[in-house]
Amino acid sequence: MxxxxxxxxxxxxxxxxxxxxxxxxxxxxxxxxxxxxxxxxxxxxxxxxxxxxxxxxxxxxxxxxxxxxxxxxxxxxxxxxxxxxxxxxxxxxxxxxxxxxxxxxxxxxxxxxxxxxxxxxxxxxxxxxxxxxxxxxxxxxxxxxxxxxxxxxxxxxxxxxxxxxxxxxxxxxxxxxxxxxxxxxxxxxxxxxxxxxxxxxxxxxxxxxxxxxxxxxxxxxxxAPRSVFAAGFLGIPNLLPGQMLPGQQGFRLEAGPVLRLSGQAAVAGRCFLALRPEVISIHAAPPSDAENCLAGRVEIMTYHGSAVEYQLRTDIGLTLTARAVAPGLGGPALLPEGSRAWLSWPATAGVTVSEN
Ligand SMILES: Nc1ncnc2c1ncn2[C@@H]1O[C@H](COP(=O)(O)OP(=O)(O)OP(=O)(O)O)[C@@H](O)[C@H]1O
Ligand SMILES: [Mg+2]
CATH class of the missing domain: 3.40.50.300 (P-loop containing nucleotide triphosphate hydrolases)
Incomplete structure (x- = not known):
């Protein structure tokens, strides 16, 4: 053909x-x-x-x-x-x-x-x-x-x-x-x-x-979506605005803190860190060995059978979505809406994408 x-x-x-x-x-x-x-x-x-x-x-x-x-x-x-x-x-x-x-x-x-x-x-x-x-x-x-x-x-x-x-x-x-x-x-x-x-x-x-x-x-x-549009269209809800630090080991959030990055290609200027809900872990207490961690409060908890989706309002003002394995399948215990929670993810987890 x-x-x-x-x-x-x-x-x-x-x-x-x-x-x-x-x-x-x-x-x-x-x-x-x-x-x-x-x-x-x-x-x-x-x-x-x-x-x-x-x-x-x-x-x-x-x-x-x-x-x-x-x-x-x-x-x-x-x-x-x-x-x-x-x-x-x-x-x-x-x-x-x-x-x-x-x-x-x-x-x-x-x-x-x-x-x-x-x-x-x-x-x-x-x-x-x-x-x-x-x-x-x-x-x-x-x-x-x-x-x-x-x-x-x-x-x-x-x-x-x-x-x-x-x-x-x-x-x-x-x-x-x-x-x-x-x-x-x-x-x-x-x-x-x-x-x-x-x-x-x-x-x-x-x-x-x-x-x-x-x-x-x-x-x-x-x-590896290449743009904010691609990331959004492919269903990544977490798009954190900021800038890569020289050396690509850090990402300064516009909301303040610097996150740890690893294995990312350099993107100049304002860009976004795209994090899939699956790569974010949720904890009821501060994790001891996390490379990246943000504290917040559970706003919405949605049960999907094999998974539980959490929407968190972090203390720095960002809203993040995490997806955990359901408790019955080995995931963490359910965290009800309103409870205090910590989100963590490895430095290799995100993808930096340019603004357009
Ligand atoms: N005959 C036409 N005259 C004028 N504009 C048109 C005509 N056909 C399509 N367009 C415009 O061209 C653009 C692309 O249309 P197209 O039908 O290719 O979109 P699409 O990606 O197939 O969308 P959808 O998912 O809704 O089918 C749209 O803005 C549409 O309004
Ligand atoms: Mg069409």
């Missing part, structure tokens, strides 16, 4: 910039997730790749071939739209056959390919139903079969799981990943759900305001 390369691709709507000079290479057989908040340009990017939206500038190549000016039907890409966009008056089989008929494939080949595609998404026995006689997950699989039946070089998926309930979403996520891997399909998957992106993609592309904010394998992006 070919690679897809975007070179300085932009889309402007009048003065509004939906996508600004985006450059990205999606490797042969790779699954890349475009991730970001509503309005950041994910769908516009995907539609430009698919040929449904004209680019304002830049160039898109597939396997080295410039497709920028080609209509969708000459790009050989399978597209699954966010709302599935099935034809309501056509049966499942007719929906799947549509793309083949448009390409002038003969009747017997069409029948065979449709059958194979429906088997692949486990819908063979539903061929004669209408879309409204199917569940959301089944409709979603019809859309997937319709995209796959044309034997595309590239598969484009726009929030394909957004209308499904949690368990179906989990199931479909695994199915899409398995299909993609068994066919070796170069795939671009749009989502605003970081968990979905992390659990399916080889690489994530985090977008913000029409621009690429960060690209990398999920564990790398999750472990």
């Amino acid at each position: 070919p690679d897809v390369v975007l070179q300085d691709v932009a889309k402007h709507y009048g003065p509004a910039v939906a996508v600004a000079n985006m450059s990205l290479r999606i490797g042969d057989g790779e699954l890349v997730a475009l991730l970001g908040p509503s309005g950041c340009g994910k769908t516009t990017t995907l539609r430009m790749i698919g040929g449904f939206v004209e680019t304002t500038s830049g160039c898109i190549t597939v396997g080295g071939r410039d497709v920028t000016a080609l209509p969708p039907n000459r790009r050989n890409m399978g597209f699954v739209f966010q709302n599935y966009a099935l034809f309501p008056h056509m049966t499942v089989a007719q929906n799947v056959a549509f793309g083949l008929e448009m390409r002038g494939v003969n009747r017997s080949d069409t029948d065979r390919k449709v059958r194979e595609a429906l088997v692949r998404v486990r819908l063979a026995q539903y061929a004669d139903r209408l879309p409204r006689q199917l569940s959301g997950g089944q409709q979603q699989r019809v859309a997937l079969a319709r995209a796959l039946v044309i034997e595309p070089d590239v598969l484009l998926l726009d929030e394909p799981l957004s209308n499904l309930d949690a368990s179906l979403r989990q199931e479909m996520k695994i199915e899409i990943r398995q299909l993609q891997q068994s066919l070796g399909l170069t795939t671009i998957f749009v989502t605003h759900d970081q968990d979905e992106a992390m659990s399916t993609a080889d690489r994530m592309v985090l977008m913000y305001n029409g621009k690429v904010e960060q690209v990398g394998p999920p564990d790398e992006v999750y472990g």
Whole structure:
């Protein structure tokens, strides 16, 4: 399967910039997730790749071939739209056959390919139903079969799981990943759900305001967000403003104290120390050997079954969130709201991120 390369691709709507000079290479057989908040340009990017939206500038190549000016039907890409966009008056089989008929494939080949595609998404026995006689997950699989039946070089998926309930979403996520891997399909998957992106993609592309904010394998992006936006979007609630001290061994909080740091790259000027709730330990008495410790009072305690989340108001005025293992699973005893508590974390625990 070919690679897809975007070179300085932009889309402007009048003065509004939906996508600004985006450059990205999606490797042969790779699954890349475009991730970001509503309005950041994910769908516009995907539609430009698919040929449904004209680019304002830049160039898109597939396997080295410039497709920028080609209509969708000459790009050989399978597209699954966010709302599935099935034809309501056509049966499942007719929906799947549509793309083949448009390409002038003969009747017997069409029948065979449709059958194979429906088997692949486990819908063979539903061929004669209408879309409204199917569940959301089944409709979603019809859309997937319709995209796959044309034997595309590239598969484009726009929030394909957004209308499904949690368990179906989990199931479909695994199915899409398995299909993609068994066919070796170069795939671009749009989502605003970081968990979905992390659990399916080889690489994530985090977008913000029409621009690429960060690209990398999920564990790398999750472990080392590069900006305050990335850290916040990836669900890190603790972002402490301050400045790194020379030598990168200390971090002076704007709220006063100096924290101990270790293993951090230098960031000049005002920046933030991002601390995941899981790396912060909570104690009912001052810990004796902590590298970093702040005292405070429990404001909110939320029980989550296997974990307990604490929101603390520290004495220096910062609010921090810590996540502890539940008492029944070996974690510390519950600390009720209003109680005095101490938070600690190792010098290696945080990540310093720049302001923007
Ligand atoms: N046809 C259009 N005309 C004018 N502006 C548009 C048009 N389509 C999209 N936009 C704008 O471009 C920006 C990016 O839109 P896009 O649909 O790509 O976002 P998205 O990341 O897919 O968001 P969501 O998660 O809500 O689907 C938005 O600000 C949107 O309002
Ligand atoms: Mg969208």
